Amino acid sequence: xxxxxxxxxxxxxxxxxxxxxxxxxxxxxxxxxxxxxxxxxxxxxxxxxxxxxxxxxxxxxxxxxxxxxxxxxxxxxxxxxxxxxxxxxxxxxxxxxxxxxxxxxxxxxxxxxxxxxxxxxxxxxxxxxxxxxxxxxxxxxxxxxxxxxxxxxxxxxxxxxxxxxxxxxxxxxxxxxxxxxxxxxxxxxxxxxxxxxxxxxxxxxxxxxxxxxxxxxxxxxxxxxxxxxxxxxxxxxxxxxxxxxxxxxxxxxxxxxxxxxxxxxxxxxxxxxxxxxxxxxxxxxxxxxxxxxxxxxxxxxxxxxxxxxxxxxxxxxxxxxxxxxxxxxxxxxxxxxxxxxxxxxxxxxxxxxxxxxxxxxxxxxxxxxxxxxxxxxxxxxxxxxxxxxxxxxxxxxxxxxx
Numbered sequence: 001x002x003x004x005x006x007x008x009x010x011x012x013x014x015x016x017x018x019x020x021x022x023x024x025x026x027x028x029x030x031x032x033x034x035x036x037x038x039x040x041x042x043x044x045x046x047x048x049x050x051x052x053x054x055x056x057x058x059x060x061x062x063x064x065x066x067x068x069x070x071x072x073x074x075x076x077x078x079x080x081x082x083x084x085x086x087x088x089x090x091x092x093x094x095x096x097x098x099x100x101x102x103x104x105x106x107x108x109x110x111x112x113x114x115x116x117x118x119x120x121x122x123x124x125x126x127x128x129x130x131x132x133x134x135x136x137x138x139x140x141x142x143x144x145x146x147x148x149x150x151x152x153x154x155x156x157x158x159x160x161x162x163x164x165x166x167x168x169x170x171x172x173x174x175x176x177x178x179x180x181x182x183x184x185x186x187x188x189x190x191x192x193x194x195x196x197x198x199x200x201x202x203x204x205x206x207x208x209x210x211x212x213x214x215x216x217x218x219x220x221x222x223x224x225x226x227x228x229x230x231x232x233x234x235x236x237x238x239x240x241x242x243x244x245x246x247x248x249x250x251x252x253x254x255x256x257x258x259x260x261x262x263x264x265x266x267x268x269x270x271x272x273x274x275x276x277x278x279x280x281x282x283x284x285x286x287x288x289x290x291x292x293x294x295x296x297x298x299x300x301x302x303x304x305x306x307x308x309x310x311x312x313x314x315x316x317x318x319x320x321x322x323x324x325x326x327x328x329x330x331x332x333x334x335x336x337x338x339x340x341x342x343x344x345x346x347x348x349x350x351x352x353x354x355x356x357x358x359x360x361x362x363x364x365x366x367x368x369x370x371x372x373x374x375x376x377x378x379x380x381x382x383x384x385x386x387x388x389x390x391x392x393x394x395x396x397x398x399x400x401x402x
Contacts, residue, residue: 024083024089024121024123024124024127025083025084026081026082026083026089026124026128026132026136027082027083027084028081028082029079029080029081029082029136029139030079030080030082031077031078031079031080031140031143032076032078032080033075033076033077033078034076035058035061035062035065035076035078037078038076038078038080038091039058041080041088041091042058042078042091042093042119043058044087044088045088045090045091045119045121046058046119048121049121049122049123050119050120050121050122051117051119051120051121051122051125051156051157051159052117052118052119052120052156053115053116053117053153053156053296053298054291054292054293054296054298055109055113055114055115055116055291055298056093056107056109056113056116056117056118056119057272057293059261059264059266059272060109060261060272060273060291061093061108061109063257063260063261063264063272064108064109064110064112064113064257065095065108066257066260067253067254067256067257067260068110068112068251068252068253068254068257069095069108069110070253071252071253072097072110072252072253073097073098074095074096074097074108074110075095075096075097076093076094076095076096076108077094077095077096077105077143077144078091078092078093078094079091079092079094079136079140080092081136088121089120089121089124090118090119090120090121090124090128090162091118091119092118092119093107093108093109093118093119094106094107094108094147095107095108096143096144101364102145102146102364102365102368103143103144103145103146104144104145104146104147104148104368105140105144105146105147105148106147106148106149106150107149107150111248112248112254112257112300113151114151114175114298114300114335114337114338115151115152115153115156115175115298115338115354116149116150116151116152117152117153117156117161117163118162118163120162122159124162125159125160125162128162128165129165130165130166133162133163133165133166134166137359137361138361140361141361141362141365144361144362144365145360145361145362145364145365145368146358146359146360146361146362146365146366146368146369146372147357147358147359147361148356148357148358148359148369148372149163149166149356149357149358149359150171150356150376151171151173151338151354151356152164152168152171152354152355152356152357153175153352153353153354154352154353154354154355157295157296157333163357164355166357166359167357167359168355168356168357169355169356169357169373169376169377169380170353170354170355170356170380171353171354171355171356171376171380172356172376172379172380172383173338173339173340173354173383174338174339174340174351174354174383174384175335175337175338175339175351175352175353175354176335176344176345176348176349176350176351176352177296177333177334177335177348177350177352178192178323178333178334178335178347178348178349178350179332179333179350180323180326180327180331180332180333180334181327182327182330187324187327188323188324188326188327188328189320189323189324192323192346192347192349193320193346193347197346198320201313201316201317201320204312204313204316204317205312205317207312208278208280208285208309208312208314208317211280211281211309212280212281213279213280213281213282214278214279214280215278215279215280216276216277216278216318216321217276217277217278217279218274218275218276218325219275219277220271222263225259225262225263225271225275226259228275228277228279228284228287229255229258229259229262229275231284231287232284232287232289232301232303233249233250233255235284235287235303235304235305235306236249236301236303237249237250238306239303239306242397243393243396243397244395244396244397244398244399245396249301258273258289258301261273262274262275262289270292272291273289273290273291273300274289274290274291274292275287275288275289275290276288276290276318276321276322276325277318278314278317278318278321280309283305283307283309284303284305285304285305285309285314285318286302286303286304286305286314286315286317286318287302287303287304287318288301288302288318288319288322289301289302290322292326292329292331294330294331295331295332295333296331296332296333296334296335297322297326297331297333297334297335298334298335298337299335299336299337300337301337302315302336302337315343316343316346319336319347322334323347334347334348335348335352336348338354340383340389356373356376358370358372358373358376
């Protein structure tokens with residue numbers, strides 16, 4: 001069942017917005033409580049000229065909700081705005097969960113969505129206002145106490161994110177991207193890595209090439225996908241245990257979600273999540289799981305061998321292969337996901353600011369939003385202070401040993 005609202009219902013006290021008569025106008029919105037109910041409008045925006053990230057594609061989030069969200073008590077809460085002709089202007093892929101007495105709305109996908117945005121028809125981007133967005137949110141107060149929107153890019157594919165109009169704060173995590181230069185005669189990696197760095201990696205790869213069965217693989221067959229995923233889950237568990245981190249890839253439903261997405265084929269015949277790996281006979285040297293659209297390739301997850309071949313930097317060598325591959329396919333931008341890691345700075349040098357918004361819609365929601373904002377501000381302070389962050393990592397490793 002969907003919840004329908006006329007628009008606007010709570011904006012009488014707001015200043016009027018002057019707009020040209022030929023610009024699209026928000027006439028009403030609906031909240032759908034199943035992905036199936038919103039599917040027609042979701043796919044209409046995806047197939048049209050809309051601004052969104054691949055992490056908000058219906059196929060990916062439907063798989064996540066089926067395998068993970070339902071088990072975690074998350075219910076779809078998909079806010080969709082329409083013009084006077086009933087055509088969708090935007091879709092916000094939210095999920096609602098009950099946390100004690102609080103009803104909280106967040107983006108679907110949880111920690112496995114590196115970047116979060118709504119789906120916005122591009123012809124509304126220049127005219128949508130903060131008052132309109134806040135008025136829609138205000139009308140949700142009967143159903144929601146707080147809206148918490150994390151890891152949002154300020155811009156995407158050359159356009160500003162409309163949610164940046166809302167009150168916001170810098171995100172706890174950082175991100176960077178890399179534009180890919182397309183030249184038929186020159187590999188894209190040549191414009192990213194120095195000559196000396198490329199030479200070092202070529203020398204390392206020559207040593208790996210002497211090993212039996214060495215290859216760069218993009219699996220397409222189901223059995224090969226499952227074999228690589230099995231190895232990924234095993235390696236990732238070992239890495240995270242060594243770092244004293246909880247293994248989010250072992251959470252209920254996550255293995256099933258990733259397998260489902262890796263097996264799901266898109267219209268172009270490629271998997272929804274593409275695996276890229278370097279391997280030799282009997283050993284996966286490095287593996288990346290990526291999500292790719294016509295604009296961008298984003299790394300969702302990765303791992304590398306714990307054996308002696310790790311000294312040859314197979315993860316960096318794999319990134320070289322991947323960047324050249326994606327550039328040849330016409331992808332314009334590449335990233336290695338959100339979060340700090342020294343190796344990422346070799347390949348992604350364009351800072352990508354992220355922000356978070358915590359908006360209370362009820363009196364108790366306002367208190368919760370303040371608490372969330374404070375906690376995430378402290379998290380950002382720790383992560384961006386080298387000494388504090390090093391201390392946190394040391395404590396994690398000590399916990400792992402004990």
